[in-house]
Amino acid sequence: MTVSRLLPRLLAVLSAAALLAAAGPAAAEPLKVGFVYVSPIGDAGWTYQHELGRRHLETALGDKVETSYVESVPEGADAERVIREFAAGGYNLVFTTSFGYMNPTIKVAKRFPGVAFEHATGYKRAENVGTYLARFYEGRYLTGIVAGKMTKSNTVGYVAAFPIPEVVRGINAFTMGLRSVNPSAQVKVVWVSSWYDPGKEREAAETLIAQGADVITQHTDSTAPVQAAEENGVYAIGYHSDMSKYGPTAHLTASTHNWSGHYLASAKAVLDGSWAPQDLWGGIKDGMVELAPFGPAVPAEVRSLVEAKQAEIAAGTLHPFLGPVRDQSGALRVAEGGVLSDQDMLGFDWYVEGVLGKLPK
Amino acid sequence: MSPEVETLVAILVATLRAGTPLVFAALGELVTEKSGVLNLGIEGMMLIGAVAGFIATVLTGSPFAGVVFAMLAGTLVSLLFGVLTLTLLTNQVATGLALTIFGIGLSAFVGLGYIGTPIQGLQPLAVPLLGDIPVLGLLLFRHDPLVYLSLVLLAAVAWFLARTRAGLVLRAVGESHEAAHAIGYPVIAIRYLAVMFGGAMSGLAGAYLSLVYTPQWTENMTAGRGWIALALVVFATWRPARVLLGAYLFGGITIVGLHIQAAGFEASSHLLAMLPYLATILVLVLISRDANRIRLNAPAALGKPFHPDA
Numbered sequence: 001m002t003v004s005r006l007l008p009r010l011l012a013v014l015s016a017a018a019l020l021a022a023a024g025p026a027a028a029e030p031l032k033v034g035f036v037y038v039s040p041i042g043d044a045g046w047t048y049q050h051e052l053g054r055r056h057l058e059t060a061l062g063d064k065v066e067t068s069y070v071e072s073v074p075e076g077a078d079a080e081r082v083i084r085e086f087a088a089g090g091y092n093l094v095f096t097t098s099f100g101y102m103n104p105t106i107k108v109a110k111r112f113p114g115v116a117f118e119h120a121t122g123y124k125r126a127e128n129v130g131t132y133l134a135r136f137y138e139g140r141y142l143t144g145i146v147a148g149k150m151t152k153s154n155t156v157g158y159v160a161a162f163p164i165p166e167v168v169r170g171i172n173a174f175t176m177g178l179r180s181v182n183p184s185a186q187v188k189v190v191w192v193s194s195w196y197d198p199g200k201e202r203e204a205a206e207t208l209i210a211q212g213a214d215v216i217t218q219h220t221d222s223t224a225p226v227q228a229a230e231e232n233g234v235y236a237i238g239y240h241s242d243m244s245k246y247g248p249t250a251h252l253t254a255s256t257h258n259w260s261g262h263y264l265a266s267a268k269a270v271l272d273g274s275w276a277p278q279d280l281w282g283g284i285k286d287g288m289v290e291l292a293p294f295g296p297a298v299p300a301e302v303r304s305l306v307e308a309k310q311a312e313i314a315a316g317t318l319h320p321f322l323g324p325v326r327d328q329s330g331a332l333r334v335a336e337g338g339v340l341s342d343q344d345m346l347g348f349d350w351y352v353e354g355v356l357g358k359l360p361k
Numbered sequence: 362m363s364p365e366v367e368t369l370v371a372i373l374v375a376t377l378r379a380g381t382p383l384v385f386a387a388l389g390e391l392v393t394e395k396s397g398v399l400n401l402g403i404e405g406m407m408l409i410g411a412v413a414g415f416i417a418t419v420l421t422g423s424p425f426a427g428v429v430f431a432m433l434a435g436t437l438v439s440l441l442f443g444v445l446t447l448t449l450l451t452n453q454v455a456t457g458l459a460l461t462i463f464g465i466g467l468s469a470f471v472g473l474g475y476i477g478t479p480i481q482g483l484q485p486l487a488v489p490l491l492g493d494i495p496v497l498g499l500l501l502f503r504h505d506p507l508v509y510l511s512l513v514l515l516a517a518v519a520w521f522l523a524r525t526r527a528g529l530v531l532r533a534v535g536e537s538h539e540a541a542h543a544i545g546y547p548v549i550a551i552r553y554l555a556v557m558f559g560g561a562m563s564g565l566a567g568a569y570l571s572l573v574y575t576p577q578w579t580e581n582m583t584a585g586r587g588w589i590a591l592a593l594v595v596f597a598t599w600r601p602a603r604v605l606l607g608a609y610l611f612g613g614i615t616i617v618g619l620h621i622q623a624a625g626f627e628a629s630s631h632l633l634a635m636l637p638y639l640a641t642i643l644v645l646v647l648i649s650r651d652a653n654r655i656r657l658n659a660p661a662a663l664g665k666p667f668h669p670d671a
Binding site: 040042043044157162163188189190191192193194196197198199200202203204206207208210211213222223224227245246356357358360361 | 367368371372375379382469476477479570574575576577579580581582584586615616619620622623624625626627628629630631633634
């Protein structure tokens, strides 16, 4: 094609683009929402729960919203590129759903002041960057009650990823729930040093079962521990998602995350112009933490007990770390009637009484 | 059984299971490397084997069909590697790495509709009478069929390489392809067969994970085991018995580390996570530190392209 024939076409395209730009964002133009996921979606786990939230957003707002996601984005330079592409691509609201996206999110947000960003699990905020997190420990406390009622060996196994405050908080809350109904029960923890390694998670679960645990719970991403429990004839309590498919008889319940409400609220806020960055730490009362349906093994009295406790937490009359809270040495950390502050919970570097073994530092 | 014996038996049984996928993959790579070809695509071939075996099991209902299909799929992708590196003479290192990336992507794509599908995995055998012997029965006679297969294959490969004429030819090709070619051996054809054996074994290793170890399909479920198998071959100085030792050592120390934690001993989880790598390398390096033996065992033509007309 010669230049003389190309030029008019080019001009035509350019003028059409200019016309479109002059028209500005039409009233009917949907809100564009982007999601950045750290792992594949799969059918259970951390990312899957965010995906459920995204799908809910699409169904709830219909034409008013247009969403898309990028999965398996490594934390680091790749994340920055993906986030920037969303921002540059006309997205109005971007959710970055892993801790390691914190700095890339902040960095890109500075360049795109007109775009709203929300970063899950982080602590850095800016004029157009909010953060959100759920009080997962409230769900942990409730599943601890279930474990305490169901264990016969009084030994519960916990497959955990890395000894960071988030995971330790879950172990402690679970143990508080466990011992609130069964003071002689104890928790054995095995760290697998990985968020996702089905083989090793299974080995850890089987190790715990071999050492007498008859309920297995986890803070890792695969469903292998539930599967191991099912095959070895012990109980399992899932995490992140309802994992009952992998252990139809073993699965008692699971502490799950529900981001649907938050994603919907944020999208609506951007739509009506009321969005402002916030530091959100929502729990059971906000619908961000839920329990998966009880498995067939859980008797009615346990169900109603857990439901009652759930209502108390939602009403604010029960706190998982309600004193007296003792650490492993038996020292009193929270006096009778007091509760642990958010600050203390965010920095957990000690086990409560009832957890066996030393916390790796 | 006393609790101590019970724990010990649990550790040993778990060690066998943890080591088995490594044995398969490393054995395949050993034969491939002995023919002078370096295939870094084990992780990718394992994933393709894992997903292919899983899908075949879902469709046919038979985990045995799954195992066969996994081996076929592994062979097929290794054939792709063979065409690229042996016929088109691409760089083996780059092609192997590409194969891993390809395998991760392809298995994720193909397996998309199978995530969360429940299957009945391969069940352990219970040999009558022998399986009922108190401790020995659990240790020796109650494993899944693939554990036994890995041992049979190991013995077969060791015998093949050391005692048969064909094994000698394979090693000759890996030592000096020019010399082997001059004598009249079909270097490329032999290397194709070795690469395909490696692919079949990697596929089998993948099937062990998706059909026996954790009977489910999830993306990237091998979690780096292909790379461990690759390292085992080198640190075991290309000797089958040491590959077995290395695989069980790696599996065993991982399992012991978990038991130490569960028993409540004071130990850094980071250190325990590192220990299998450290100890396996250390032991294998120590027992194979004779430089002359290493030179003797290492295939001299490893990774070098061969062009018959050159």
